Amino acid sequence: MNCNHSNRSTFTALSCGIALGLAGISTAAPLITVPWNGHVGAVSFTFDDALETQVLNLKPLLDAMPDVHVTFFLTAFQDRLKDNAAGFAALANAGHEMGNHTISHWHLTDETDEELEEDVVKFADTIEATMAKYGADVKVVSFATPFCENGDHVKTIIDKRHMLNRDCTYDGARTFWDEEPDWMSMPAKIWSRSGATVNEMLNALDTAAYIGKFDNSIPLEHPITGGSWLIVLQHDVSERMIDNYAINPDDIKTLFERAVKNGLWVAPIGTVGAYQRAHFIFDKALMTKTDDGYKVTWKVPHEYMPKSVPLRVALDTSRVDSKAVIMQDGKVLTPESDGHYIIEFMSKSLTIKTSKEIGLPPKIKRNAKDYTKFTIFDLKGKKLGDANGFKVPESYPKGVYFIRAEAKGLTPLTKKISR
Ligand SMILES: [Zn+2]
Structure with a gap:
């Protein structure tokens, strides 16, 4: 069996564990990540271009909705980062993500390597330094291409400094839990007054939450068989009807409320992306036997992950008794009310203390x-x-x-x- 196969499903992880376990080396850990942090699906609202209306009109709405956290993709175009820095720093301190949308807001596919270095790599540091000046401790991990123009070379430059990049791709694009996306080209649904209606956006939020009938979904596309992650692209938040990309404050509030009502995880693209990206690694993590239990170790997949990536994980009690103790960084983890544990993915290891042998994973085959x-x-x-x-x-x-x-x-x- 090829354990480096591109099929990154849980099945592969378990089967690889068996193969190694029988060889007497190590076996798959009896822990598995709970999809979408325990929600049916996820939605990430992203707001581009560092616009003043996002501070003036959106911030008061967000301040009143503690379950909603979003991403702002900042640019220095027309001095916008400088002019709105205090407002964005306040938003960062309220738990919202600050991402990179370049200095120039120009066509990256036309830029020289020197220009890309300034626009893509160095500007991420500038955003962090600017936010620090206004009292916000920010680590930039997400990027968004201006005009959604991307290419293989641009991707390699973005990847040097960011864990993920948001493009636009096509309307209704969704990301599924067990299929690893192209992290350098995440799909997004674009809001525009002439394009998506409020109703269409509400339907997309229902689909992400698996509310509706999906029997006739087209087999050539991904059939809808459960919740998924929807990424939404927004710009201005104002009533200026002349601006095709602006959304009325009342309308964005309606979308936020539906997302929360649907039980979606409403979190920044960098938060959901890091959680999903971590699960492809963690769910394949192997354990080795120690004197008083087992040690599980794994690697962090990208240099620019968030400082903390809490993962909600379930213990497979068919393989290990529920009295086993999970420890990380010298501390005993206490289970949540639903029995799940919250582990810190960025700590790269944990231990399971148990006096009994941990059973082998069940053999699951797909045919x-x-x-x-x-x-x-x-x-x-x-x-x-x-x-x-x-x-x-x-x-x-x-x-x-x-x-x-x-x-x-x-x-x-x-x-x-x-x-
Ligand atoms: Zn833009």
């Missing part, structure tokens, strides 16, 4: 016979009927079809089948 429902679609995504396995029935005309396989607890699998 055709694990799926219980097979549905046939045509190439346009129109549902045609049921199938028995990945086989197009004889009664269908010759041609190419898609078959989507589903089962409870498994990620759906879609295959192109010709007959």
Whole structure:
């Protein structure tokens, strides 16, 4: 088995653990990250361009909503960082994220390496220094491309100084828990007065929370089978109807309220991104036996992660008794009211104290016979009927079809089948 395979699902992690466990080296830890910090899904509202209206009109709304934390992508274009620094520092101190949106707000794909170094790499330090001057301790970890213009070379420069980058991609784009996204090109849904209506944005927030009917979602796209992470791109917060990218304060308040009501994790892109990115590492972490228990260690995947990345994890009590004690940085962790533990991912290790052996992980395999429902679609995504396995029935005309396989607890699998 190839344990470095690109399939980053939990199944791979567990199976790799078994292989190594049998070899007598180490085995997968009996801990697994709870998706989206215990919420059904997540939403990150991001506000670009360091606009004054974000301080004047948005800050009072945010101050009244303790469950809502957002990201601001700052730029020095037209002296905006300097002019609004005190307001953004106050927002940072209230728990909102400050990210990098370049000095020039120019087309990065046209820039020389020297220009990229200034705009992308050094400006992250400038934002931190400016915020510090106004009393806010900020670590910049997130970037957003101006005009969403990106490319392979630009990505490598962004990656030198940031854990993730937000682009725009396409409307309705979502990020799924067990599929590692391109961290240097995160998708976002863009608000504009001429584009998304408030109702469309509310629907997107319902979809992220898995509220609605999704039986007919197109198999060529990702079928909606649970909650997901939605990233939203905003600019001005004002009633200026002339500005296509502005959103009325009342409307953004309506979106925030729906997100909270839907039980979504409403958190900055850097917070949700670090949590999800950490889980791909932590859920594969191996443990080794010590004198009085086990030690679990892992690596941090990027130099520019937030200073603290608290992970909500569940203990697999089929493998270890619930009386086991989890310790980190010399302290005993007490479980939350729901039985989960909050561990610090940035500490890179933890110990499990138990007098008993920890059992091996259950063997989980994914193959055709694990799926219980097979549905046939045509190439346009129109549902045609049921199938028995990945086989197009004889009664269908010759041609190419898609078959989507589903089962409870498994990620759906879609295959192109010709007959
Ligand atoms: Zn911009």
